[in-house]
Amino acid sequence: MLRYAGLEANPVLVSTRANGVFFFPTLKGFNYVIASVIISNKIILLDASEFYAVPNQLPLRAINWEGRLVKKDGTSISVNLSSEKISSEDNFISVVINQDLEATGILRKKYTNLNALNFRNTYNSIKEEDIIKEIEEDNLIETERFKIQNRETLNKPISITTKFFSDDLVEEINDKIYITPLLFLAEKENPFKIEDRKYPVDFGTTWREKNNISITVPEGYEVVSIPEPLSINLTDNFGVLRYQISQANGKIKITSIVQFNNSIIPANFYPELKEFYKQVVEKQSEKIILIKK
Numbered sequence: 001m002l003r004y005a006g007l008e009a010n011p012v013l014v015s016t017r018a019n020g021v022f023f024f025p026t027l028k029g030f031n032y033v034i035a036s037v038i039i040s041n042k043i044i045l046l047d048a049s050e051f052y053a054v055p056n057q058l059p060l061r062a063i064n065w066e067g068r069l070v071k072k073d074g075t076s077i078s079v080n081l082s083s084e085k086i087s088s089e090d091n092f093i094s095v096v097i098n099q100d101l102e103a104t105g106i107l108r109k110k111y112t113n114l115n116a117l118n119f120r121n122t123y124n125s126i127k128e129e130d131i132i133k134e135i136e137e138d139n140l141i142e143t144e145r146f147k148i149q150n151r152e153t154l155n156k157p158i159s160i161t162t163k164f165f166s167d168d169l170v171e172e173i174n175d176k177i178y179i180t181p182l183l184f185l186a187e188k189e190n191p192f193k194i195e196d197r198k199y200p201v202d203f204g205t206t207w208r209e210k211n212n213i214s215i216t217v218p219e220g221y222e223v224v225s226i227p228e229p230l231s232i233n234l235t236d237n238f239g240v241l242r243y244q245i246s247q248a249n250g251k252i253k254i255t256s257i258v259q260f261n262n263s264i265i266p267a268n269f270y271p272e273l274k275e276f277y278k279q280v281v282e283k284q285s286e287k288i289i290l291i292k293k
Contacts, residue, residue, distance in 0.1 A: 002046075008038040012045065012067040012079055017202075021065055032062060036069055036079065043069070043079060052120035054154050057083065059121070060114065063204040065264075082263045087114035087207040091185055095169070096216040101177065103169040111158040114205045119158045124151050132162075139184035140168040177218075177290040181227060181245060181254040185211050186284040190277045197270040208259040215252040215288070222293050223247050227286035234276055235269060238262045241276065243283050252288060 002009030013030035015021060022029035035046045037055075044056050045067075053059065058081060067079045088111070095105030111119050123131050132146050141164040149159040171178040180186050192201075217223065232241040242257040258280060265273055 002035060002037055010036050010038075010069050010071055012036045012069045014062050014067040014081065015064055016061050017064045017204075018061065019064075030068065034058065034062060034067070045079070045081070050117070050121075052117055052124065052154060056085075057113065057117060059117065060204045063114075063263075065202075083113060083205050085113045085205075086259075087205045088112045089115050089207075089209045091209075091211045093183060093185070093212070094214045094216075095183065097170055097179070097218045099218050099220060101167070101170040101172060101218070103164075103166045103183075105164055107160070107162050107164055109158075109160040115207070116158045120151060120154075123148075135162075139164075139166075141166040141184065175291065176224070177221065179215065179288040179290070180285065181215070181252070181288055182211055182213060182256055182284050185213075185256075187258075187277075187281050188285075190274065190281050192270070192274040192277055197267050200267050201265040201270065201273060203260055203263050203265075205263050206259075206261055208257065210259075211254070211256045213252075213254040213256075215254075217247075217250050217252065217290060220293055221290040223252065223288065224291050225287075225289040226252065227283065227288070230279070230283050232276060232279060235272060236262075238265055238269065239273075239276065241280055241283070256284065 012034045014032040014034055015030050016032045019029075019031045035048065037044045037046065045058055046055055047053055047058050047062055050057075050059050063081050063083070065081065067081050068076050069079045070076045090110040092108040093105055095103050097103050128146070128148065131148070132143055135141075135146075136143055143162045143164045146162040147160070149161075150156040151158065166184075169179065169183050226245050226247060227243075229245060230241065230243040234240065239260040239262075240257065242255070244255045246253050
């Protein structure tokens with residue numbers, strides 16, 4: 001179809017992630033085909049089976065190192081399947097805690113690139129009330145004025161906005177109030193648990209999760225303790241953690257960024273990656289402590 005439209009188009013042979021990666025010549029190594037178009041000397045990849053994908057956006061199952069572009073004359077070249085665009089999740093929360101320790105806030109969430117594609121594939125066929133139910137159960141909140149934008153507008157990020165309420169975001173022990181700075185967005189466990197790894201860690205894409213939180217301290221309380229800022233850089237700039245927290249004028253502001261600048265982390269860096277996530281979980285689980293004035 002693309003050739004009929006006058007474009008320089010060729011098939012690209014792919015081994016899906018489930019099929020594995022082959023490091024030697026084989027006739028059975030490829031099990032999937034996508035299309036490519038060359039425009040201004042740039043290769044654009046297309047997966048016609050993906051209803052919500054934009055050009056040069058492949059589903060995760062097809063992002064598996066390299067594909068093989070086969071030309072009309074029978075020659076072929078290797079093609080990088082990873083996207084050059086970072087896949088992001090940006091969260092903004094503004095929350096007020098009243099004297100009864102109830103939290104009321106606004107959540108704004110934005111997904112881009114592969115994260116947006118994954119969201120659309122997962123939730124566009126689901127009723128909005130079922131999405132709301134899942135978010136409420138996962139985060140122990142109640143919502144109202146819930147809104148999702150750009151579900152069908154593929155060139156824009158997925159945007160979610162909601163007002164929320166919760167009695168479970170603040171803990172009182174011995175006249176002290178404990179608050180997790182990232183509230184329900186905190187990383188709760190290290191995804192890397194095994195001691196050793198012989199294969200690379202393949203995220204499929206570069207990615208970033210950024211959280212901006214503003215917490216209004218309840219009237220009559222003062223801050224006793226807040227976590228210390230933390231900054232970590234992985235070797236060769238593979239990834240970073242930036243954690244900043246400050247307080248002023250009755251508000252506590254937190255910014256947390258976890259970002260990976262390489263989609264594939266070599267196996268020999270696995271111990272460092274595991275330790276990195278250990279520090280992410282530990283830092284994000286530290287508490288803000290308040291007492292009555």
